[in-house]
Amino acid sequence: MFSELLQPDLRLMLLEDDQYGLHEFCLALYPAVAAEVLHGLEPADVWRVLKACDVERQAEIFAFIDPPQQLELVDNVEREHLSKLIEVMSADDRVDLLGRMDEDHVESLLPLVAKAEREEIRKMLSYPEDCAGAIMTTEYASLPEDITVREALDRLRQQAPDSETIYYIYITDSNRALHGVITLRQLILARPGLRLADLMRRDVVAVKVSDDAEEVARQLALFDLIAIPVVDEENRLVGIITHDDVLDLVQEEANEDAYLQSAIEPLENDYLDTPVVTMAKKRGVWLLLLAAVGFITAKVNEGFEGVSSRHDWLSWFLPLVLASGGNTGSQSATLVIRAITVDRSATRQKVRIASHELMTGFLLASAMSAFSFLAVMFLFGRNLQEAMVVAGTIGLVVTMGTLLGSALPLIFDRLGMDPALMSNPLISSLSDILGVVIYFSTAILILEMLL
Template sequence: MPTAVINYLLGPDLRLMLEEGDADGLKAFCEELHPAALAELLAELEDETVWRVLSHCALPRQVEIFEFLSLHRQVELVEAIGKERLSKLVGEMSSDDRADLLSRLDPVRVESLLPLMAQADRADVRRLLAYPEESAGSIMTTEYASLTEQATVAEALTALRKQAPDAETLYYIYVLGPDRRLDGFVSLRDLVLARPERTVGELMRRDVISARVDDDQEKVAAQVMRYDLLALPVVDEANRLVGIVTHDDAMDVVRQEAEEDVLRMGGVEPLADSYAETGVLELAWKRGKWLMFLSLVALATAQVLQRFEEVSEAHVWLVLFLPLVLAAGGNAGSQSAALIIRAIALGEQGTGPWRLAARELLVGGTLGFLLALIGYLSGYLWFELGSNESLMVAGTVFVVVVIGTVCGSLLPLASKKMGADPALMSTPLITAVMDVTGVILYYGVGIWLLTTLAGTAAR
């Protein structure tokens, strides 16, 4: 059933049960509904009410539901409860979700919380919080199932029964040598299908694909996707297994990185929370930064235009095609940027910068010719300019489209080379650069050529 329908149908039921204090009803509600669906119902209730509903079920279930809430909402809820309750909740959470939540809380509060947690959990939290943001270490969980090579299938299945409550997935089981060295993995499928007396060593695959703990999360997600994995093991510099990244966390990374690309293409600093959860002032700031920068670029363009004051006065018609010149360069550039940004995000091979620039030059030339033709025909036929003037407009459009295309494709590559997000060199920035370039070409070079040619013709 779609969630919107669930909320529409169940929201009123929930409210009624709360009003009537129907403990049995609430208990059944918490235990029977899918935790993700319940989390969506709860997201819109007040903090106190959420805790009242959750108190009707056992702690593991409470945590399961809680983990499906957005991080933003989790932080809000956690701020409303005391240290003891929080430590119990956090002790039960899965290792990666717990690290995410704690990284968002006031460090002073986290420090006061740690002594209340079990020794092993405490060490786990400290280790996970130490990994840099957006690294494999920051998205992995330390709760994985493992076996040794010597175990038989029957022994392995018994061992897995013990590990089951704590493991995030039982479907890939990692085979460890001395000192937790990652030697390979078996799938639960292979174990179940094998005869009980065979050993893990006979079944295991040794060509295990792994990530390093300091790898970028985008690279990790790309690997999970490329090899269609359920989980990817994460190792340290000595090839010791330190955690796993599961397919659902990899999917979240893909989604998050895509969201960042779309926002950066639109000239918005990526948001930490969802759009609905972000306050008006924060939104205004994340947009305002870029808008102010772009306004300054527009003012630089104005400055350039001012230098061509005499040209403006002598050729008032120039203003007519200014929007076309500005739009052509900016739009062609954004198109190239969008294509390259996605190609980089998808980890496409075989797009070296020179081959790429050559290709974009070809596309840019074709597009430039097309738009120049439109410029020439409209100038000559529609706006009744002279033939030379129309040719000047067409020439400017051609050059601007070609420059825009090449810049738009190379800027994201340059950005990546410098270690920044390729999408940082986004549409608005390219548009801005092309605005200044366009004005100089149009009012400067174009008019100079026009008058020089006219002078030559008159002579």
């Protein structure tokens, strides 16, 4: 990457204490690139670079620094400087940062922050994590409806420096109630004398302050918006959420879902930035739980001691039989979880989902049964009855897998829990228990009772 090429130059500037060079560094690069070059530098050095430019620019670059490095920086600077930085940071970035910091540290810092910002921070920190209120920014552009396009453009020029975006302008009354929205594109194209009330769109797509982040992402994506307004219970405009934050959010959720699906507690940091012990904890909890389920399977297995010792060869195919159920179950669980994550209305179609899975399950069961019947007879030279035991079991566990895999996430969702907690390994482990029962019962039936 570009940033790797720049770091040696930056280190040289620091070594030579080249204030002019450091100043240029902060101004010439995109904040995102500057932040990347600063990655891995000592906190004291990062501050020497940042302090070469004004505090507004510092805040812009700081917002692009990784959360773990941000926390390191916060711990290694005077509180006075930090409080200034916090004052000029954009409202959503600063709440992100303060939300991650140690509470005592935040409390010692807030008295130094200007009153207006301090009150806003306290309010935004009070919203529960992952709801619209916690991710919005309060820096939006708004105008009254009774002015003309010409006046609107003049007023917008004054608001612009403090607004996250001026491409959508929200029309509010004196109580901040949201009445409409106008795009800057409309303003540019409209006759200067037109009143905003005659130009604005009145059915504004908005989210509630308590809506969860996934709902925000869905609405913004559905309507292809640059920003979506956030309103309180009385339809008063309290903030906006912009497209870039939603994109970050969607990527984060995709990571979280992928982790949960493989039975890993979501990571807060990047993979290589997560210490080994933290990683072991986030994985170990689930592995131990899965092992506990595995011991139940072992107990059930022990219960069938008789039949398995009379037919030694049964254990050869045990891993295959169990894996077939587990794999099918994982597929079903993933499909159902994605379906209800992407489209909430799918949750109301439980019967359709279950019948869809069941029919797919029958087709899969037939194919898998036929394949394993042939393999057991011709690759392992077992007799007809023995092949029937394996093939019959595989047909049954594949069908059982589709039902289990589709039902469990729906039940979790119904209970108000995250369906993604029904991870693939957990579905597999649970299907193992049933798989053992089905396998040995089928064996007893075909090998010992029918003949």
